Amino acid sequence: MQIYNTLIRRKEKMEPRQAGKISMYVCGPTTYNFIHLGNARPLVVFDTLRRYLRYKGYAVNYIQNFTDIDDKIINRAREEREDPILLARKYVEEYFRDADALNVLRADVHPRVSEHLTEIVEMVRLLMERGHAYEVDGDVYFDISSFSGYGKLSGRSPEDMQAGARVEVDPRKRHPMDFVLWKAAKTGEPAWESPWGPGRPGWHIECSAMSRKYLGDNFDIHGGGYDLIFPHHENEIAQSEAVTGNTFARYWMHNGFITVNQEKMSKSLGNFFLVREILDKFPPETVRFFLLSTHYRSPLDFDDEKLAASGRGLERIKNCIRLMDEAAGSSARQDMNGEDKVLAGLLERRRQEFESALDDDLNTALAIGIVFDAVGDINSYLHKASQGEAVCPAVISKARGLLEVFNSILGLFGTDASGKIILDGQDQGEGKLVGDLMDLIIRIRQEARLRKDWATADSIRNGLKDVGIILEDTPSGVRWKK
RNA sequence: GGCGACAUAGCCAAGUGGUAAGGCAGAGGACUGCAAAUCCUCCACUCCCCGGUUCAAAUCCGGGUGUCGCCUCCA
Known part of the structure; x- marks a missing residue:
């Protein structure tokens, strides 16, 4: 499988550290609100990658964190006169409701910052000990001049960034790009004990500390949104590699943005749509289908009409499944004739095409095109059969099985425990x-x-x-x- | 100011040197009481513009134009 690695800015063959095993870490949400569609894209994309890697036979260890200690949470809690920890906990629950609806499988571990203060403090302590960090008035900063690789992920040098700095520089920092590892607590804020006094972790250190705990000093794939490349992931690399002396993640994958009227959907622009609101208007499989219908690195523009068109496309796949079920139930022909064999051959080809699409940097858009090709093959077969001999149930079973394989990776339709697709309608539900x-x-x-x-x-x-x-x-x- | 991405039909979208996948919408036909579903056929001489390289370019190079993003919390 080829993956586009942000670190080298091109695709390369993905070779796991250990044969047959893949370790993945994906940055999860800061839990101070319901998630919006932009937050949902990486969930669905990396869930699909994980499902595909499993399909290919890898044992995948998948970690996704929750940032449950953060300025935004504290501010929100203050507004709502609630305890920040409880507020964050509530939105973790709400996160799972949305993620479950989108058929995103649970990670192997969902570590939370609030449960890993020991590991975080230890990592900061190590950075201090090794001369990569310094303390000022209870704050601890990372010293980027101590890490020669700083900038390698985002492709910018500290000098470049200084030139266009748009923020006021904290005069206590030695270098403007130095970033905070530990923040001294202000009164009334949640705080934890540390060698530098009471405080809380900076944003970046959590991922370094938690990925290390669950995946070790180095692991295979690190994923997240494009906007995390700088500074978040750049800083993670600096912290982790400064401590361990090892290469941190080998493959860095970043998904493109969801846009609205071609502009980035973001909380600060206020042009975001909550997953929850969208699910009031569209079925979850339509939303998931929409998210996968464009390659993950491209921008994806959202509006109701585009989602509706996705829904109509999905209907074509569902109709095919319904037609197969009807035809299979009405026939008991045993032996395979020429048409049966032609379809069987086409199905095998579609499986290969589907795999090679996903092998090429998880090209779900192409893969979905292959699904429609298979649907066309099956419908044509059914149409011919309806005018002549009955269908062969064994071939139909093979066809349905292929769509179920596709579905096990794309995660569009609900299934029973064995992976059989269950559609709404007379089958179930009501x-x-x-x-x-x-x-x-x-x-x-x-x-x-x-x-x-x-x-x-x-x-x-x-x-x-x-x-x-x-x-x-x-x-x-x-x-x-x- | 620095760095980067993208530009393919009415809409969405794949395609990184060999002559434009797929979906939505649309047109015609088959089937049907009608509709729906399904099938068959059609729907980009052309891939933002201008040059160049090549036997051959949407795909490579140079120059434009446009849109977006990162450099600040953000998936």
Whole structure:
């Protein structure tokens, strides 16, 4: 598999440190609010990467942190007259509700800053001991001049950045780009004991300390949003490598932004949409599909019309699954004929194309194109079969199995424990009562149709449409779906 | 001021040297009482512009133009 590595600015072959195992760390949210769509992109992208690596047979150790101690949390808690720790805890819970809805699998560990003060203080202490940090009035700063590789990820030298500095420089810092490792507590703020007095960690040190605890001095993949390259990830490298003397992460992956009217969606611009709000209007699989329909490094512009178009595209895949299930249930042909073998061959080819798409820097947009190609192959086969011989259930089972493999990686549709795709509709969800009622309504309408009472038949169909149920008359019977 | 990314049909989007995937929307046909779904066919002589390299460029190089991002909390 090839991965675009921000460190060298090109794709390279991904070779894990240990054969068959991959360690991944992805920067998670600061929990002071519900997540917005921009926050959701890395979740879905790296979840998909993780699923694909698993599919390829790797044992993946996946760590995603929560920043639950931070200025923004403290400010928010003050506004709401709540305890900062409890507020952060609440938004961790809310985070999981959104992530679960988007079918993002839980990480192996979700470490929180508030539970790793010991490791963080120890790391700062080591940086002090080794001459990479200095203390001023209870604050501890990292001394970037002590780390020769500073700037290697973001591709800028300390001199470049000084030239355009847009912030007032704290005069207590030796170099303007020095950054805080430990902040002395102000009155009323949560604080933890340290050799430099009570305080709390700076933003960057947590990821260095927690990734080290769970993945060791070096690991394979570090992911996050593009805007974390500088300063966050640059600083993580400096801290970690200064302490360990080892290369930190080998492959750095950064997702592009979600934009609104071509502008970055961000909290400071106020143009963000909460995942929760979007899920009120669109099903979660549509949102996930939308997020994966563009390559992860490209910007992705959001609006309702684009999401709606994604939903219509997804419907095509769902229809294919419904058609397969109907056809398979109506046939018991055993032996494979020529058409069956042609489809079987095409399916195998699609599997390979799908894999090579994802092998090329997780090209989910291409992979989704391959899914549609497979859907076209299957629909054509079903159409031909409907006019001649019945389908061969064994080939249909293979086809459905292929879509389930695709789904196990893209994570679009809900499944049962064995990975079988479960769609809304008569299969499940509403329970037996709705199914029975639908059977009754359809029977009454069919009687009307037999009498050629089209007015009644159409009235029933239109009425159901108004409550969100689609009726489709087919030669073999009536199909309904939500 | 420094650094970087992107520009492909009405919309979304893949494609890094060999003659433009896929989806949405749209047109025609098949099927249907009608609709929907599905199938078949059509829908970019051309990839922001101008030069150059090459037998061959959307793809490489140079120069423009435009949009966006990072340098400050931000996925």
